[in-house]
Amino acid sequence: MNPRWDHLLLDCTLATLAGESGYGMVEHGALGWRNGVITFAGPMRDLEDAPDALAGQVESVHGALVTPGLVDCHTHLVFAGDRADEFEHRLQGESYQTIARAGGGILSTVRATRAASEQELLAQSAPRARALLREGVTTIEIKSGYGLDLDTELKMLRVARRIGSELGVTVRTTLLGLHALPPESRDRREEYVAQVCDEWLPRVAGEKLADAVDAFCEGIAFAPEEVRRCFRRARELGLPVKLHADQLSDLGGAALSASFAGLSADHLECTGAAGVEAMARAGTVAVLLPGSFYALRETRLPPVDALREHGVPMAVATDLNPGTSPLRSLRLAINMACTLFRLTPEEALRGTTVNAARALGLGDRGALAPGRRADVAVWDARKPAELAYWIGDSPASRVFTGGIARG
Numbered sequence: 001m002n003p004r005w006d007h008l009l010l011d012c013t014l015a016t017l018a019g020e021s022g023y024g025m026v027e028h029g030a031l032g033w034r035n036g037v038i039t040f041a042g043p044m045r046d047l048e049d050a051p052d053a054l055a056g057q058v059e060s061v062h063g064a065l066v067t068p069g070l071v072d073c074h075t076h077l078v079f080a081g082d083r084a085d086e087f088e089h090r091l092q093g094e095s096y097q098t099i100a101r102a103g104g105g106i107l108s109t110v111r112a113t114r115a116a117s118e119q120e121l122l123a124q125s126a127p128r129a130r131a132l133l134r135e136g137v138t139t140i141e142i143k144s145g146y147g148l149d150l151d152t153e154l155k156m157l158r159v160a161r162r163i164g165s166e167l168g169v170t171v172r173t174t175l176l177g178l179h180a181l182p183p184e185s186r187d188r189r190e191e192y193v194a195q196v197c198d199e200w201l202p203r204v205a206g207e208k209l210a211d212a213v214d215a216f217c218e219g220i221a222f223a224p225e226e227v228r229r230c231f232r233r234a235r236e237l238g239l240p241v242k243l244h245a246d247q248l249s250d251l252g253g254a255a256l257s258a259s260f261a262g263l264s265a266d267h268l269e270c271t272g273a274a275g276v277e278a279m280a281r282a283g284t285v286a287v288l289l290p291g292s293f294y295a296l297r298e299t300r301l302p303p304v305d306a307l308r309e310h311g312v313p314m315a316v317a318t319d320l321n322p323g324t325s326p327l328r329s330l331r332l333a334i335n336m337a338c339t340l341f342r343l344t345p346e347e348a349l350r351g352t353t354v355n356a357a358r359a360l361g362l363g364d365r366g367a368l369a370p371g372r373r374a375d376v377a378v379w380d381a382r383k384p385a386e387l388a389y390w391i392g393d394s395p396a397s398r399v400f401t402g403g404i405a406r407g
């Protein structure tokens with residue numbers, strides 16, 4: 001008789017995240033899948049047959065914690081060069097904004113990224129993705145935004161897609177054309193915004209290179225009205241939106257994203273009550289980014305209590321980027337979300353699984369339940385709080401992406 005399932009893990013301490021709240025713990029659990037889709041997640045005693053009759057491959061994980069594969073829903077990990085010199089300048093007292101206005105910051109990464117060939121860009125970026133993967137990440141969002149000309153933006157998006165296919169991880173790409181005003185457009189702001197909206201968006205949508213559209217809504221970047229123009233175009237093209245909102249100042253970014261039924265509003269350190277209420281009404285996910293809060297030594301905390309009170313789903317991501325969050329560990333982001341933002345370990349795990357998947361519009365993953373993708377992480381841990389508690393050196397012991405074991 002042919003076994004019904006491909007793979008069956010036994011003696012798991014499952015944190016399924018399958019319900020509306022709680023870890024969804026199952027002690028002495030089993031997890032089975034077939035063709036990359038979960039077929040069973042529950043107590044071993046509920047298995048209807050002997051394990052060997054149920055699946056082709058059967059293995060015990062000896063009580064280890066098993067969770068959904070982690071989802072990093074906000075990264076800028078495709079870029080060339082680094083900004084270690086800027087880090088030193090900031091330590092000597094220069095602010096992020098001053099450096100940006102003087103043509104450093106994002107624009108220095110733009111120069112390096114434009115100069116890199118596609119192959120070089122891939123060679124520099126793939127190790128950052130690999131670092132995330134080692135820690136149980138099975139889905140990564142990657143933004144463009146260090147090209148600021150069409151060719152380089154397309155190059156970045158192609159590299160992001162290649163990381164997905166070459167590393168065997170789901171990559172969701174996001175066009176971030178409104179990230180900074182490129183130097184050649186310094187006196188032609190309106191023209192640049194028009195170009196992004198009227199040329200880049202249709203091109204990127206046509207080539208299916210982006211799954212979503214993002215913008216940096218900030219005093220040093222783009223104004224709400226410019227973002228709205230971009231989002232209207234995205235909507236016409238059927239692309240969902242998300243927004244870098246209210247990080248350094250409150251320009252009403254959270255409410256803006258919500259008004260376009262945004263998948264997410266990200267950062268939110270300066271978001272007020274109206275923004276939180278608008279997100280709750282729209283079902284927009286709050287993506288919290290403790291890495292940039294930490295690296296910029298911010299003191300204003302995102303309104304976690306209000307988000308909680310209003311039932312806004314919270315996600316946590318690395319924001320991996322060369323300027324404000326050179327953080328190559330989602331596990332450390334989880335720890336920081338708890339330590340710096342006072343999320344509970346359960347909220348932080350939900351924020352890097354089911355809620356992070358939702359911030360990418362992916363309803364097929366992020367929980368261990370029949371019908372969901374078999375994206376699975378096995379940990380050298382027994383309790384889910386350990387994922388938030390240990391700091392450093394925390395690779396997953398086994399990872400399955402769409403049911404396939406990662407080498």
Ligand code: DI6
Pocket residue numbers: 076105106109179216244292319321322323324325
């Ligand atoms: N995400 C961004 O896009 C900016 N800040 C952030 O959290 C800037 C990234 C950079 O400085 O390169």
Ligand code: FE
Pocket residue numbers: 074076244319321
């Ligand atoms: Fe960002």
